[in-house]
Amino acid sequence: MKIPTPTTEGEIIFAVQESPEGGYEARALGHAIFTQAETLEELKAAAQDAVRCHFDEASRPSTIRLHP
Numbered sequence: 001m002k003i004p005t006p007t008t009e010g011e012i013i014f015a016v017q018e019s020p021e022g023g024y025e026a027r028a029l030g031h032a033i034f035t036q037a038e039t040l041e042e043l044k045a046a047a048q049d050a051v052r053c054h055f056d057e058a059s060r061p062s063t064i065r066l067h068p
Contacts, residue, residue: 011063014047016040026066028054040066 014026014033024043025036028050035050037043047064055061 010061011065012051012061013065013067016043016066016068 012031012033013029014035015029016024016026019025019036023036023038024040025034026043026047027034028047031054033047033050033054035043035046037046044064044066047066051060051064
């Protein structure tokens with residue numbers, strides 16, 4: 001099984017799973033980014049914030065995908 005990785009076209013993919021403590025957690029594929037939240041909507045916002053913090057504006061991916 002091939003695991004999707006971020007493309008060179010400015011996209012980053014997060015693998016999402018339910019957290020054992022409740023809520024959800026997401027790990028960016030190919031990058032050292034991890035975030036968690038109580039709801040999927042909060043997780044989406046947390047992933048966007050994590051990407052903004054991890055990348056400078058010039059290299060920031062323009063697309064963020066959450067993959068269950």
